[in-house]
Amino acid sequence: MAGDAATGGTGSVRIGAVDDHPVILAGLAHGLRWHLPTAVLRPVHTTVAAFLDRVREPIDLVLLDVELHDGSDAAENVTRLVARGFPVLMFTQDHRHHALARCLRAGASGILSKGEDLATVASAVRAVADGEPYLSPDWASVLAEDAVLTPQLTPREMEAVRLYAAGMKLTSVARRLNVSEDTARTYLLRARTKYADVGRPAPTKTDLYIRAVEDGILPVPGSPPATER
Structure with missing residues (x-):
């Protein structure tokens, strides 16, 4: 159900999200309009199971938090989303390097910290929606060193x-x-x-x-x- 080259034929970038921080996502949806006017953030759910069960419209990428507090495993969540054809961008405040390395091995297209500025968020969303990986230089360096330790x-x-x-x-x-x-x-x-x-x-x-x-x-x-x- 993923879209084509971040446009889906409509010019929009359709973003789904699995996260349990609605305030952050609400602010993100509003702020992205200044840097990515075509972005549409929906649907939003707090579990991957709910997202996969209820999503109906095509989605260009999914923002996925690492820690959902529902007993699910982050890497398994990535696997389930990717298996359904959704590119996944980890969007998280979690800095456990080993956990994030597992998510990348499971098929996530990149990692984005929730503290990043909106221009960086927009750049990451564009890249992943266009089928490109996204890692900041800091994350790339940390995970390269960490990969052999997981x-x-x-x-x-x-x-x-x-x-x-x-x-x-x-x-x-x-x-x-x-x-x-x-x-x-x-x-x-x-x-x-x-x-x-x-x-x-x-x-x-x-x-x-x-x-x-x-x-x-x-x-x-x-x-x-x-x-x-």
Whole structure:
């Protein structure tokens, strides 16, 4: 449902958003008119599930926040949107480098900080809507250095880490994953080995929790829940 070269045949740049900060998005929609008069910001939802379920009109790109407070994984959210044909531009206040590196590997076209000026936002939106990647020099430098420090966990390893690091016992993790306890233990051991291999060891459950938060597998402690509009 993505548009053609940021015009969709109408001259408009149609922007969807998945974010739980409506005030920021409202200000963005208003301010973009000065730098990108053809921009139309809609629809806006607080979860990827709601966006994909309700979007009807063609969209040229989706602004996606990293931390949605709905229990979803940022990289998995990117994967779901890209699979539906939507270019994704991360639009976030989250500066966890490992989490953002995972989003780029999942197919995001770039990263934009919410603190950027409107001219920069407009430039990033134009680039991604036109099928080009967007990374500021600062983000490009940080992520280039960070890429080798983010382990490549399989989906099952990641889910085991998510459940176990969040406080579940191994038996409960195995039950949730519908596997044996030995298999669940193997997932965790493989994940720990991969973290150790990139110089970020996680020998204890607390260490594993810290790594999961750093990589966006688990939310930042104290993050408020969001309510879908």
